[in-house]
Amino acid sequence: MPQFEKLTMAQALNRALRDAMADDPSVVMFGEDVGPLGGVFRITDGLTAELGEDRCFDTPLAESGIVGMAVGMAMNGMRPVVEMQFDAFAYPAFEQIVSHVAKMRNRTRGRVTLPMVIRVPYAGGIGGVEHHCDSSESYYAHTPGLHVVAPSTAADAYTLLRAAIASPDPVVFLEPKKLYWSKEEVELDADRPGIGTAAVRREGTDATLIAYGPSVPVALEAAEVAAQEGRSLQVVDLRSIVPFDDATVCDAVRSTGRAVVVAEATGFASVSSEIVARVTERCFHSLAAPIRRVVGFDIPFPPPKLEHFQLPGVDRVLDAVDDLQWEDS
Amino acid sequence: MTRDPDHLLPSDRPVTLMDHRGVAVEGAAHAMPAPEALLTAFAALVTGRRINDQAYALVRQGRLAVYPSSHGQEACQVAAAQVLADGDWLFPTYRDTVAAVARGVDPVEVLVLLKGDWHSGYDPSEHHVAPQATPLATQLLHAVGVAHAARLRGEPTVVMAMCGDGATSEGDFHEALNFAAVFRAPVVFFVQNNEYAISVPLARQSVAPSLAHKGIGYGVPGERVDGNDTAALLAVLGTAVDRARAGEGPQLVEAHTYRMQAHTNADDATRYRQDDEVAAWVERDPVTRLEAYLCEHDLLDDERLAAFAADAEEVAAAMRVGLSEDVTPDPADLFAHVYAVPTPQLVEQAALVADEVAREGGH
Numbered sequence: 077m078p079q080f081e082k083l084t085m086a087q088a089l090n091r092a093l094r095d096a097m098a099d100d101p102s103v104v105m106f107g108e109d110v111g112p113l114g115g116v117f118r119i120t121d122g123l124t125a126e127l128g129e130d131r132c133f134d135t136p137l138a139e140s141g142i143v144g145m146a147v148g149m150a151m152n153g154m155r156p157v158v159e160m161q162f163d164a165f166a167y168p169a170f171e172q173i174v175s176h177v178a179k180m181r182n183r184t185r186g187r188v189t190l191p192m193v194i195r196v197p198y199a200g201g202i203g204g205v206e207h208h209c210d211s212s213e214s215y216y217a218h219t220p221g222l223h224v225v226a227p228s229t230a231a232d233a234y235t236l237l238r239a240a241i242a243s244p245d246p247v248v249f250l251e252p253k254k255l256y257w258s259k260e261e262v263e264l265d266a267d268r269p270g271i272g273t274a275a276v277r278r279e280g281t282d283a284t285l286i287a288y289g290p291s292v293p294v295a296l297e298a299a300e301v302a303a304q305e306g307r308s309l310q311v312v313d314l315r316s317i318v319p320f321d322d323a324t325v326c327d328a329v330r331s332t333g334r335a336v337v338v339a340e341a342t343g344f345a346s347v348s349s350e351i352v353a354r355v356t357e358r359c360f361h362s363l364a365a366p367i368r369r370v371v372g373f374d375i376p377f378p379p380p381k382l383e384h385f386q387l388p389g390v391d392r393v394l395d396a397v398d399d400l401q402w403e404d405s
Numbered sequence: 406m407t408r409d410p411d412h413l414l415p416s417d418r419p420v421t422l423m424d425h426r427g428v429a430v431e432g433a434a435h436a437m438p439a440p441e442a443l444l445t446a447f448a449a450l451v452t453g454r455r456i457n458d459q460a461y462a463l464v465r466q467g468r469l470a471v472y473p474s475s476h477g478q479e480a481c482q483v484a485a486a487q488v489l490a491d492g493d494w495l496f497p498t499y500r501d502t503v504a505a506v507a508r509g510v511d512p513v514e515v516l517v518l519l520k521g522d523w524h525s526g527y528d529p530s531e532h533h534v535a536p537q538a539t540p541l542a543t544q545l546l547h548a549v550g551v552a553h554a555a556r557l558r559g560e561p562t563v564v565m566a567m568c569g570d571g572a573t574s575e576g577d578f579h580e581a582l583n584f585a586a587v588f589r590a591p592v593v594f595f596v597q598n599n600e601y602a603i604s605v606p607l608a609r610q611s612v613a614p615s616l617a618h619k620g621i622g623y624g625v626p627g628e629r630v631d632g633n634d635t636a637a638l639l640a641v642l643g644t645a646v647d648r649a650r651a652g653e654g655p656q657l658v659e660a661h662t663y664r665m666q667a668h669t670n671a672d673d674a675t676r677y678r679q680d681d682e683v684a685a686w687v688e689r690d691p692v693t694r695l696e697a698y699l700c701e702h703d704l705l706d707d708e709r710l711a712a713f714a715a716d717a718e719e720v721a722a723a724m725r726v727g728l729s730e731d732v733t734p735d736p737a738d739l740f741a742h743v744y745a746v747p748t749p750q751l752v753e754q755a756a757l758v759a760d761e762v763a764r765e766g767g768h
Contacts, residue, residue, distance in 0.1 A: 104557070130557050135584065135587075136580070136583050136584055136587055138580045138583070138584070140546065140576060140577055140580055141546055141549075141577070141580035141581065141583070141584045143546075144543060144545075144546025144547060144549070144550065144577060144580070144581070145546050145547075145549050145550040145553060145584055146550060147546065147547045147550055148546065148547035148548060148549055148550020148551040148552070148553070148554065149550040149551070149553060149554040150550070151529075151535070151547060151550065151551055151554075152494075152550065152551040152554035152555060153554060153558075154554045154557075156550075168576075171540065171543060171577075172543060172546070172577075175538070175540050175543065176538070176540075176543060176547070179524075180536075181742055181743070181744070181745070182524070182742045182743050183524040183525050183536055183538065184524075184525050184528075184529060184536050184742075185523065185525075185738070185741075185742050186741075186742045186745075187528050187529060187530065188529050188530075188536065189745065220743050221743055221744070223744075243745075244745040245744050245745050272748070318748070319748035319749060319750070320748075320749075320750065322749060322750070323749075
């Protein structure tokens with residue numbers, strides 16, 4: 077019987093870790109402040125007390141060390157889950173991620189595999205300082221060998237984190253910080269469609285909004301407003317950036333003939349530009365208008381008082397939809 | 406809280422058990438290893454030297470793309486492998502081909518990397534030898550992870566993590582020492598200080614009293630050893646492995662040696678060092694040094710020497726055969742190992758290449 081509970085995304089992530097660690101003694105969780113404190117966002121709350129400090133532990137403050145040690149533990153039979161405290165704090169680990177995490181399976185022709193998860197609280201919308209708000213997905217998505225996922229709901233946070241921990245390949249797990257505390261009725265189910273599948277969050281016939289992570293609620297809200305104005309917008313949540321679900325995305329776009337991509341990350345050379353390229357290559361003859369993007373400007377992340385200019389909002393999404401060359405306008 | 410750092414300090418001078426003529430040093434800090442251990446090491450030294458020279462020749466014949474030789478460093482290579490138990494792990498650098506072979510890996514499989522057929526040619530789990538790669542010091546953290554996982558499971562594994570003098574400037578070297586110390590991970594960090602990082606001499610790398618002193622900042626005991634003295638290396642590395650296995654935490658060992666040849670065949674060492682500097686190290690050669698000691702103590706005679714040389718020649722012959730085979734790598738492999746299950750995009754791309762190959766008639 078499915079169990080429904082009212083949970084925040086933070087609680088759902090905590091439950092996913094707890095359940096995965098209870099199911100499999102080789103799953104270990106470590107990083108900065110993830111022990112007795114439970115992480116600065118409390119995602120690992122209670123794990124050390126419950127499972128012991130061999131299973132969930134604090135490390136010295138060095139991200140390359142954290143990821144590099146996880147590589148070795150994964151080489152030796154463990155399934156490490158590590159937390160990078162903030163998006164921009166993961167950059168010291170970049171060499172380990174790009175040169176080893178992503179390449180070890182290929183280097184050894186599948187003889188050494190790295191079942192590990194790099195959890196990254198990411199993106200803005202929380203009034204954070206300069207290095208606490210990056211949308212860094214493009215760096216990881218550009219690196220072959222990594223899976224990159226970003227949940228937008230508490231239920232998906234649970235399902236996708238369980239799938240990431242069970243995956244035989246390394247997963248960069250991007251957690252939209254601004255959605256940590258949004259509460260919803262959640263069915264904790266590890267067996268729903270996992271990594272590599274997108275979901276249609278709202279049916280619609282006039283145009284398709286394509287979003288992921290923190291931008292999905294923005295797209296849903298825009299669709300709600302558009303409906304009141306008589307326009308039916310479909311919303312696709314990627315869930316998984318790599319592997320990319322071309323089939324679901326393209327089926328959706330072909331069904332409406334118009335699309336807007338919504339993402340927080342800066343637009344140049346980004347996941348959003350990749351989506352436009354892919355969809356255009358595959359759906360050109362179904363498109364009634366060029367695909368539009370509502371994405372971050374190509375600037376460093378702004379200070380808190382200016383961040384609302386950078387984040388995609390409902391009005392910008394609706395303006396972009398208005399620009400999709402409607403015959404009646 | 407501060408702790409007395411004296412116990413972390415290395416010896417004033419590198420530990421030496423026999424001088425460069427092969428004469429045992431009086432009052433040495435360690436006992437001379439048993440004759441069998443020295444003979445085992447000598448056989449591996451002779452083979453290691455032969456492998457280095459053969460690989461160098463294979464580059465000139467165009468069979469290997471490049472070879473970073475450990476000529477002159479064979480004592481470090483052999484001792485690093487010999488002090489380990491079966492369940493232990495070795496983390497070699499790209500210059501540590503001979504160490505991987507001394508641990509049991511087929512030299513032809515090690516050299517697949519430099520032949521260009523694939524990035525790594527051996528199964529790391531077979532002999533517990535991690536894959537080689539060219540980034541510096543990154544493997545030291547992997548070594549800490551392997552050791553920590555073993556320690557969590559209560560296994561007696563020790564990990565030998567190798568790097569060079571240049572790598573001690575990389576951040577991962579410092580993070581690895583610190584992580585290993587904090588988690589008391591059973592890792593022996595083994596720095597082969599061969600005086601050069603490609604062209605840059607040690608003086609441009611560090612002004613620390615020695616590289617072994619770098620352990621102090623992390624609470625890791627350091628020791629220095631003559632890197633061309635096989636007996637001293639067996640003793641010092643053996644002691645470090647014993648201490649790590651006994652739960653005393655990580656150990657740092659710096660071997661003073663010298664890279665007799667250029668960084669690789671693609672490098673020109675005459676641009677940054679003088680011939681007389683190199684010549685001074687010839688008389689400190691690790692192979693002739695141990696040979697002199699063994700002969701002087703009647704542990705080695707002409708017959709046995711000839712047998713060791715013949716064994717080494719057999720290895721070299723197998724390298725020539727194995728590395729002369731023209732393998733045509735399968736382009737399907739480009740896509741087969743990126744993920745456990747190829748993404749739909751990789752399936753498409755693999756089909757594209759397969760189609761190209763089919764149209765070109767298989768080439």
